[in-house]
Amino acid sequence: MRATPSLLPLALDRVGFRVGGDWLVRDMSFSVAGTGRTLLLGPNGAGKSVTLRLCHGLLSPTEGTVRWAAGQPCPPGPGRHAMVFQKPVLLRRSARENLLHALSLAGLHAQAAGERADMALERFQLAPLAHRPARVLSGGEQQRLAIARAWAVQPQLLFLDEPTSHLDPASTRAIELALDLFRAEGTAVLMTTHDLAQARRLADRVLFLHRGRLLEDRPAAAFFTDPHTREAAAYLRGELLD
């Protein structure tokens, strides 16, 4: 199912997003390629979720461009990139049917979809819950299902918006381990979190945002040991930013 040619890099060029008179994101330029994990960090209201939504095509830039490798402003077809939200968005169907629905949208025929759905249920330890209504699953199980659904369609790029903020440590760990499955399949990850310990565990690269602007774009190890901006240093010390 992996689409060719590659969708990546995803490139944002001087992207701005305005609501009324307020610029929520301004002058944002970066690109994502390869298979690494890029963490979007920054204080509340910095513009992280808006940036993810601009990347995923849920919002359109007021200025600047969001382009994929093919040079198209709009991503071509479902399944090529996927997004997992803080609160999982699931259909009123069984766990397995949620997977089948996504696979059908991604263009798989019934037999292939069934095989892939069962593989996803197995990989994400959801097989015993396959026929349970998705909406009665626990929060951690629902998030695992949302991630299994994203994995099933083999995206080239996965967006995650604070995927573990409502989860206990064990469920958080399960989600972090699940991200290894994406790496093994060659999926790049762009993710937000407020959990700095998690960011240190997961990040290859950090994009640090403050007040809608990208202040740092650095390899993770360098960012955490030697932040270049006053704002990032204060954020890492746990101080409130003005």
Ligand SMILES: Nc1ncnc2c1ncn2[C@@H]1O[C@H](COP(=O)(O)OP(=O)(O)OP(=O)(O)O)[C@@H](O)[C@H]1O
């Ligand atoms: N549709 C909207 N209309 C008006 N303002 C919005 C809209 N969406 C977001 N905002 C505002 O834009 C700013 C950035 O929001 P965003 O959700 O991207 O921040 P964030 O960095 O993800 O914050 P948090 O860590 O708190 O989730 C916030 O001040 C928010 O109130």
